[in-house]
Amino acid sequence: MEKNVKSAQNGTLKATASKGVKSTSDAAQGLRDLFVDELKDIYWAEKELTKAIPKMIKNATSDELIDALTAHLEETRNHVTRLEEVFSAIGEKVQAKKCEAMAGLTKEASEIMESTEKGVVRDAGIILAGQKVEHYEIATYGTLASFARILGEETAVSLLEETLNEEKVADEKLSEISDAINLEAANEEKGNRKLVSKRTK
Numbered sequence: 001m002e003k004n005v006k007s008a009q010n011g012t013l014k015a016t017a018s019k020g021v022k023s024t025s026d027a028a029q030g031l032r033d034l035f036v037d038e039l040k041d042i043y044w045a046e047k048e049l050t051k052a053i054p055k056m057i058k059n060a061t062s063d064e065l066i067d068a069l070t071a072h073l074e075e076t077r078n079h080v081t082r083l084e085e086v087f088s089a090i091g092e093k094v095q096a097k098k099c100e101a102m103a104g105l106t107k108e109a110s111e112i113m114e115s116t117e118k119g120v121v122r123d124a125g126i127i128l129a130g131q132k133v134e135h136y137e138i139a140t141y142g143t144l145a146s147f148a149r150i151l152g153e154e155t156a157v158s159l160l161e162e163t164l165n166e167e168k169v170a171d172e173k174l175s176e177i178s179d180a181i182n183l184e185a186a187n188e189e190k191g192n193r194k195l196v197s198k199r200t201k
Contacts, residue, residue, distance in 0.1 A: 035147040045102035089155040120185040134171035
């Protein structure tokens with residue numbers, strides 16, 4: 001009876017293995033594949049931002065916003081280089097894979113700029129678009145740093161966390177700038193409404 005039970009258990013294990021369930025020893029390889037794939041994704045995203053941010057700068061009117069975007073453009077170029085260092089540190093070829101999320105976010109940024117008049121309202125829209133990008137990047141870099149730590153890639157952890165911290169600072173800066181710009185945009189709208197109201201009387 002005992003032999004039959006062991007035989008049945010062995011058969012179940014073999015059947016499970018044949019269905020493609022990975023053993024614990026294979027799980028890290030799967031995570032590494034995901035890690036590398038997402039590195040390619042964010043690498044494409046950062047390179048795309050080096051083309052998108054100059055458009056935001058061109059459309060912005062607030063000096064403070066222009067300065068913040070200009071500084072972050074330089075940081076973004078450094079992020080591209082830093083990701084290349086990550087690829088090198090983990091022994092992988094530098095490669096980009098289109099990031100559909102970032103493609104969507106940059107497209108939305110363009111649509112916001114096209115649908116608003118140049119001035120504080122467009123500046124508010126640029127900040128909105130910029131912070132959506134920052135939040136996506138913060139989530140991505142935070143997770144990639146966690147993956148790298150689990151995989152024992154300490155050099156990659158250091159590089160990814162350096163970029164993560166810069167993205168957080170950039171997001172905080174945009175939040176600070178937005179307070180004044182949003183208030184100005186709201187006041188401008190109130191002023192416009194009053195003018196329309198006087199004309200219609």
